[in-house]
Amino acid sequence: MRVMPAGANDSLQHQYLELVRRRRTYGGILLAVFVMLMVSGFMLADSRNAGGFWDGVLNIFDFPAEIFREAARDVANLPQYLLKFLPSLIETLNIAAASTILGAALAVLLALLSTRGLARWPQLIPLFRRTMDIMRAIPEIVIALVLIFVLGGGPVPAMIAITFHTAGALGKLFSEVNENASLNPVEGLQSVGSRWSQQMWLGVLPQVAPNYLSYGLLRFEINIRASAILGFVGSGGIGYDLKNAISWGQGRYDEVAAIFILIFAAIVFFDQLSSYFRNRLTGEAMV
Amino acid sequence: MSAVGFKIPRPTAYQQAERHLERKRYFSFGLPGLVLVYLIYVTFALDVPGVFGRADPDNARTLVNDAYSYKTHVTVDYRRDQREVAAEGERKGVWPDGESPEWVELVGDMGAIVTLPDGHRVELDGRTMRYDVPGYGVIETESSRRGVDLSLPSGPQPEWISSSPARVSITTDSGRVIVTKAFTEVFRYSFGWELFWFTLDSPFYGKSLGELAGLAFSSERVVAGQSNFSAMMSDFWNNRMWRHGDVFWALFETLLMAFLGTMGAALVAFSLCFIAAKNFTPLQPLRLMVRRVFDFLRGVDALIWTIVLSRAFGPGPLTGALAILLTDAGSFGKMFSEALENVDNRQIEGVKSTGANAAQRSRFGVIPQVAPVFISQILYYLESNTRSATVIGAITGGGIGLLLTQAIITQKDWEEVSYYIVLVVMLVMFMDYLSGVLRRRLIKGD
Numbered sequence: 001m002r003v004m005p006a007g008a009n010d011s012l013q014h015q016y017l018e019l020v021r022r023r024r025t026y027g028g029i030l031l032a033v034f035v036m037l038m039v040s041g042f043m044l045a046d047s048r049n050a051g052g053f054w055d056g057v058l059n060i061f062d063f064p065a066e067i068f069r070e071a072a073r074d075v076a077n078l079p080q081y082l083l084k085f086l087p088s089l090i091e092t093l094n095i096a097a098a099s100t101i102l103g104a105a106l107a108v109l110l111a112l113l114s115t116r117g118l119a120r121w122p123q124l125i126p127l128f129r130r131t132m133d134i135m136r137a138i139p140e141i142v143i144a145l146v147l148i149f150v151l152g153g154g155p156v157p158a159m160i161a162i163t164f165h166t167a168g169a170l171g172k173l174f175s176e177v178n179e180n181a182s183l184n185p186v187e188g189l190q191s192v193g194s195r196w197s198q199q200m201w202l203g204v205l206p207q208v209a210p211n212y213l214s215y216g217l218l219r220f221e222i223n224i225r226a227s228a229i230l231g232f233v234g235s236g237g238i239g240y241d242l243k244n245a246i247s248w249g250q251g252r253y254d255e256v257a258a259i260f261i262l263i264f265a266a267i268v269f270f271d272q273l274s275s276y277f278r279n280r281l282t283g284e285a286m287v
Numbered sequence: 288m289s290a291v292g293f294k295i296p297r298p299t300a301y302q303q304a305e306r307h308l309e310r311k312r313y314f315s316f317g318l319p320g321l322v323l324v325y326l327i328y329v330t331f332a333l334d335v336p337g338v339f340g341r342a343d344p345d346n347a348r349t350l351v352n353d354a355y356s357y358k359t360h361v362t363v364d365y366r367r368d369q370r371e372v373a374a375e376g377e378r379k380g381v382w383p384d385g386e387s388p389e390w391v392e393l394v395g396d397m398g399a400i401v402t403l404p405d406g407h408r409v410e411l412d413g414r415t416m417r418y419d420v421p422g423y424g425v426i427e428t429e430s431s432r433r434g435v436d437l438s439l440p441s442g443p444q445p446e447w448i449s450s451s452p453a454r455v456s457i458t459t460d461s462g463r464v465i466v467t468k469a470f471t472e473v474f475r476y477s478f479g480w481e482l483f484w485f486t487l488d489s490p491f492y493g494k495s496l497g498e499l500a501g502l503a504f505s506s507e508r509v510v511a512g513q514s515n516f517s518a519m520m521s522d523f524w525n526n527r528m529w530r531h532g533d534v535f536w537a538l539f540e541t542l543l544m545a546f547l548g549t550m551g552a553a554l555v556a557f558s559l560c561f562i563a564a565k566n567f568t569p570l571q572p573l574r575l576m577v578r579r580v581f582d583f584l585r586g587v588d589a590l591i592w593t594i595v596l597s598r599a600f601g602p603g604p605l606t607g608a609l610a611i612l613l614t615d616a617g618s619f620g621k622m623f624s625e626a627l628e629n630v631d632n633r634q635i636e637g638v639k640s641t642g643a644n645a646a647q648r649s650r651f652g653v654i655p656q657v658a659p660v661f662i663s664q665i666l667y668y669l670e671s672n673t674r675s676a677t678v679i680g681a682i683t684g685g686g687i688g689l690l691l692t693q694a695i696i697t698q699k700d701w702e703e704v705s706y707y708i709v710l711v712v713m714l715v716m717f718m719d720y721l722s723g724v725l726r727r728r729l730i731k732g733d
Contacts, residue, residue: 041547049603056600063598098329137715139677142708145695150347156338229590233681268586
């Protein structure tokens with residue numbers, strides 16, 4: 001017969017199968033909970049919605065169809081409308097670009113101040129981190145609406161709101177990049193008696209610039225969407241025009257169509273542009 | 288000559304380095320320069336100086352003061368023959384007849400003595416108002432059908448008293464008094480959020496934390512037929528001033544939108560991403576079609592989806608959830624299919640060598656490789672969508688976004704605005720924390 005005790009191999013296999021079975025049970029339970037959450041969540045959302053899902057799902061194409069019909073009817077007017085709303089689109093893009101630049105500048109500072117090894121005041125790192133957390137957590141719309149009350153309408157409240165959020169969001173990403181930066185150049189600069197700002201400007205930023213730019217471009221994409229939405233709830237840019245065009249109601253949906261086209265085109269264009277540059281930047285960084 | 292010939296390359300290399308450095312210098316000065324020029328352009332394009340010129344500092348002061356303090360109005364109305372003490376002057380905050388805060392002494396039917404901080408004292412007696420300002424003297428007004436007569440201590444009229452024949456307004460650091468033909472009103476400012484826990488009609492109003500804790504465990508019932516604790520909870524939950532119950536539901540709706548939207552998007556994207564990946568679908572037209580669908584969903588953006596969907600489904604959390612679902616299905620689809628294209632083929636071949644079929648190869652060869660990427664993206668979006676759901680709620684009319692915009696539009700309930708902001712920030716930070724914990728558990732722990 002066998003030399004090894006008969007049970008050893010069996011029990012190992014048994015244990016393994018037992019483990020697999022237990023894992024499958026846990027996985028199954030988790031899946032069941034997830035499905036239950038999804039279904040009950042959907043039913044709850046459906047019951048708290050003004051119109052039900054099953055009534056609405058058939059009408060989902062009514063509004064787009066209407067817009068399309070009106071746009072097709074006045075197709076000759078479309079170029080004129082596209083031109084008419086182009087300045088608002090540029091305003092939206094300007095809001096996004098300016099807030100990305102300003103937010104990124106603030107983020108660079110916050111990130112350097114909250115990275116271990118680089119921080120100017122190491123004791124204050126937690127403070128700057130929490131600051132960034134809060135800046136990230138406040139939805140842009142909150143700041144925008146509050147500022148509209150103080151500053152009046154226009155694009156500036158939206159710009160400040162997006163800047164604020166961008167600083168927090170990019171600051172976190174930038175400080176993660178900073179952690180991988182080599183400290184040798186910083187030490188070199190320190191040894192020749194440079195100031196903190198010089199160490200950062202000459203020692204750290206050249207190392208991390210490609211990654212910063214890449215994240216910044218991604219943010220720009222996100223901010224274009226955000227600035228369009230803020231225009232709709234606040235004021236300024238193409239979102240505001242969209243709100244007005246929709247409130248004109250039936251018969252004026254050709255303007256809505258023109259604005260939809262502009263927003264869609266701008267988002268797709270800048271998505272492509274930024275992903276092209278990001279590929280080049282990360283490619284460069286890898287070489 | 289040959290020596291000269293040898294020397295030529297050296298300066299060239301040197302020049303090249305020089306030129307390279309120069310180009311870098313251009314870049315490092317030129318780029319910030321361009322950015323600066325652009326920012327100057329934007330400053331004027333968006334009319335930044337004009338906006339700050341038009342800014343209303345009074346509004347800012349109202350906003351900040353109102354966010355952390357509240358005022359109680361003591362009003363004597365001559366037309367309706369009525370005396371009223373009310374928090375923020377709202378009907379919901381009116382003190383019951385004959386009751387008042389300890390700094391108001393009710394006198395007769397139409398009179399009151401109001402003690403303000405720093406020794407200020409206002410006496411309301413019929414149509415006469417006497418305001419004793421320490422260090423200045425007694426200001427007296429007499430309101431009648433013809434107007435308001437103002438008598439001041441001798442000397443020039445200070446600028447904190449503004450008067451016209453029909454209206455006198457006195458604003459000091461301790462409070463404010465307004466006298467018109469029809470009414471006299473005294474404001475006293477207090478720190479905090481008024482009636483946050485219980486409204487005045489609740490038997491629990493004005494009790495300290497210790498007293499409340501004692502009551503919660505005492506068997507003596509404050510409200511008949513209900514245990515003290517549940518009565519307390521229900522009074523808090525149905526607080527008419529702050530509507531905690533509704534706020535909680537709104538917050539939950541926002542979370543629901545984010546959860547349903549993100550998870551639904553992940554499910555849609557997961558079932559389609561295999562078709563969009565080059566190494567799983569060699570059929571190019573099909574692949575490109577699915578990719579264009581993803582691009583379209585992403586490009587249309589949540590704003591347009593929300594508008595289109597709210598026409599079909601009306602306002603509410605479902606509309607918001609579906610808008611997030613559609614937009615993010617596009618984003619997830621793109622990311623998932625890119626992750627699939629980067630999978631390591633060796634693991635799949637290993638599974639294949641055991642005689643596994645296509646489904647098994649995907650399950651054991653592909654999914655374990657891409658699951659960490661998928662899960663971390665989904666969790667990241669879940670957190671970020673909690674924030675988006677607030678904005679979408681403001682457009683479509685659901686969740687905390689709606690309450691927030693409503694409170695801001697009234698332009699006076701800034702304490703409610705700050706309450707909602709605190710709640711939203713706490714919710715987003717909690718989701719951030721939760722998604723971090725789950726990410727570590729699901730990806731590294733396993």
